[in-house]
Amino acid sequence: MAADQMMGSAGREWVGPMLEALSMVGKHVIITGAGRGLGKQMALALADAGADIVCAARTPEQIELTAEEIRERGSRALAIPTDVSQSDQVDALVQSAIDSWGRVDVMIANAGGAGMAALKDVSEITNEDWYDTIDINFSSAFFCARAIVPHFREQGAG
Numbered sequence: 548m549a550a551d552q553m554m555g556s557a558g559r560e561w562v563g564p565m566l567e568a569l570s571m572v573g574k575h576v577i578i579t580g581a582g583r584g585l586g587k588q589m590a591l592a593l594a595d596a597g598a599d600i601v602c603a604a605r606t607p608e609q610i611e612l613t614a615e616e617i618r619e620r621g622s623r624a625l626a627i628p629t630d631v632s633q634s635d636q637v638d639a640l641v642q643s644a645i646d647s648w649g650r651v652d653v654m655i656a657n658a659g660g661a662g663m664a665a666l667k668d669v670s671e672i673t674n675e676d677w678y679d680t681i682d683i684n685f686s687s688a689f690f691c692a693r694a695i696v697p698h699f700r701e702q703g704a705g
Contacts, residue, residue, distance in 0.1 A: 572597030575648045577640065579631050579691065580658030582609025589655060594622040601644045601651075603629040604658065623648075631658045631687035632679070634694075641694040650702055656691035659684040 576593050580586035581602035587609075590600045594617040602610040602617070607628045614624035625647060629640045644651050660683055664676040699705025 570597055574598045574652040575601070575644065575650055576653040576655065577601040577603060577644050577651055577691075577695070578655045578657055579603045579629065579640075579687065581613050582606045586655075586657040587613050589657065590624075591616060591620070593653075594620050594624070597622065598653075599623040599648060601625045601627055601640070601647075603627050603631070603640050605630050631656070631690060632682035634686075634690040637687070637690040637694045641691075641698065645698060651695060651698060652705055654691055654695045654705075656688040658687055 571593055574593075574597070576590075576598045578586050578590045578593075578600060581590045581600070582604035583606075586604070590602055590613050594600050599622050600614070600617050602613045602624060604610045605628065607626065610626040610628065614626040617624035625644070627640050627643055629636045631637055641651065641654070660680075662676065662679045662683060664672045664680045667676065695705065
């Protein structure tokens with residue numbers, strides 16, 4: 548049953564103001580892992596809400612396809628290949644977004660995965676496999692926060 552059917556016609560009045568309150572028009576968003584899965588879906592949904600999106604991932608072809616879909620929806624998009632397990636690349640990603648649009652309002656550190664460790668029995672996972680998994684899933688979120696927080700503080704929001 549649809550939400551408007553459950554609440555009756557009286558419940559529809561809040562929908563317009565709620566959507567306006569959730570508008571992302573004029574906002575600039577960086578999303579890591581934006582080439583597929585949840586990252587891509589978040590990028591498209593935020594673009595539908597009016598945001599401009601920086602799509603970041605290690606896969607240039609995938610993020611360019613996401614960026615093109617965003618542009619077709621009427622928002623601006625950049626595709627910036629980035630390995631989020633490398634702090635210098637995350638720093639460059641954030642700086643590129645700021646250089647292009649003057650500000651960033653939201654950063655979503657979505658990239659992650661199990662890498663080679665997912666394909667192996669636990670007894671066969673090497674230290675390198677383990678550390679790659681840690682870097683992709685945990686270090687990357689820290690690198691994103693460390694890169695963006697000074698900008699958020701400087702602009703007084705984010």
